[in-house]
Amino acid sequence: MTLSASTSSRRSQSPVNIWPGFVDALAALLIIVIFLLMVFVISQFYLQNTLSGREKALDSLTQQVSELAELLSLERQANSDLNLSIEQLSAQLQSSLGEKDRMEATIGELTSALRESEQSVTSLIGDLEGASQQMESLQERLIEEQRRNAEALADMESRYQEGESALMQERELTRKQRDALDLLNQQIAAMRDQLATLNQALEAAERKDEDNRVKISDLGKRLNVALAGKVQELAKYRSEFFGKLREVLGDRKDIRVVGDRFVFQSEVLFDSGSDALGLEGQVQLDRLARTLLEIAATIPEGLDWILRIDGHTDLVPISNERFRSNWELSSARAISVVKFLVKAGIPANRLAATGFGEFSPLDPQKDEIAFRRNRRIEVKLTQR
Secondary structure: OHHHHHHHHHHHHOOOOOHHHHHHHHHHHHHHHHHHHHHHHHHHHHHHHHHHHHHHHHHHHHHHHHHHHHHHHHHHHHHHHHHHHHHHHHHHHHHHHHHHHHHHHHHHHHHHHHHHHHHHHHHHHHHHHHHHHHHHHHHHHHOOOOOOOHHHHHHHHHHHHHHHHHHHHHHHHHHHHHHHHHHHHHHHHHHHHHHHHHHHHHHHHHHHHHHHHHHHHHHHHHHHHHHHHHHHHHHHHHHHHHHHHHHHHOOEOOEEEEOOEEEEEHHHHEOOOOOOEOHHHHHHHHHHHHHHHHHHOOOOOOOOEEEEEEEEOOOOOOOOOOOOOHHHHHHHHHHHHHHHHHHOOOOHHHEEEEEOOOOOOOOOOOOHHHHHHHOEEEEEEEEO
C-alpha cells in the first residue's frame, strides 16, 4: 500500500512530455505549406503556357499584317511606276509636238525663201528676154555700125554671159533649196512616225492600266462573293448548332441565346470568385461538346471555323492571391471551359479563349439583377 502510494506520487510530480505533439504539428504545417507551393507553381506553369500561346498568336497576326502591308506597298509601287511611265510618255509627246511646231516654222521660212528665189529667177528671165531683143536690134544695125559698136557688142556679150552665170547660180540655189525641202519633208515624216509610235505606246499603256483596274475590281468582287459564301455557309451550321444545343440543354433561364452566341450564366458553371468547373457545369459543357462534335463532322474542311469562349464578369472588383483583377478571373474561366472541351474531344485548334472582364456588359444597370446577367460565359461559333 505504501509502495503504490509512493509510485503514484512520483508520476504526478514528473513533467508532461509535449515534444511529440509539437513535432507532429510542425510536420502537418510543413506538408500544408509544400502543398500550397505546389498548387502555386502548377498554376503559374499553366498561366505561363497560356500567355505564351497568346504571344505566339499575336506574333502570327503581326506577321500576317506585315505581309499584307508589303503586298499593298508592292501594288502602290507598281501603280507609281505605271504613273511615272505615263508621265514620261506624256513629256516625250509634248517634246515631239514642240519639235513638230519648230519644223513647221522652218518649212514656212524655207517656203518663203523659195518663193522669193522664184521671183528673182522670173525677173532675170525677163531681163534676158529684154537683152535678146536688144541683141536682135543691134544685129540689124550691126552691118552699119560694126566697127563703131564692136566694143558695145563685146560689152553686151559680157553682160549676157554674166546674166547666164547668174541664172545658173540661181537655178543651182533653187535645186539646193528643193533638196533641203525634201529633207525637211522626210524629217517631218519620221517625226510623224515617231509620234504615231508614241501614241500607240501611250494607248497600250492606258489599255494595260485599264485591264489592271478591271482585274483588281474583278478579284475584289470574287473575294467578296467567296467571303459571303463562307459566311452564309457558317451561318447555316451555326443555326443548326444552336438549334440542337437548345434541344439538348432544354428551356432554362440561366442558359439563353443572345444574338449569334450561346450564353451560360457563371453560376451554372462556377462558384463565386472561382474558375473551377462545378459538377452541374461539367454536365452542361459535356452536352455542348457532344453537340459540337456532331455538327463538326458535317462542316466541310475548307470552312475554317472556330468556337470562341468569352468570359465576362460584373462591375464588382476582385483582388486575391489568385486573381488580381476581373480580367484574370474572366480569362481563367474561359480557359477552364476550353480545357474541358479539349478533354471532351474538341480539337484544340478549333477553340479560343478570351477574357473581357467587366467591360462588355449585357445590362448597364448597377443592381444585383444586372450583375447576375453580366456574369456569364458566351459561346460563339465563328470564322477565323
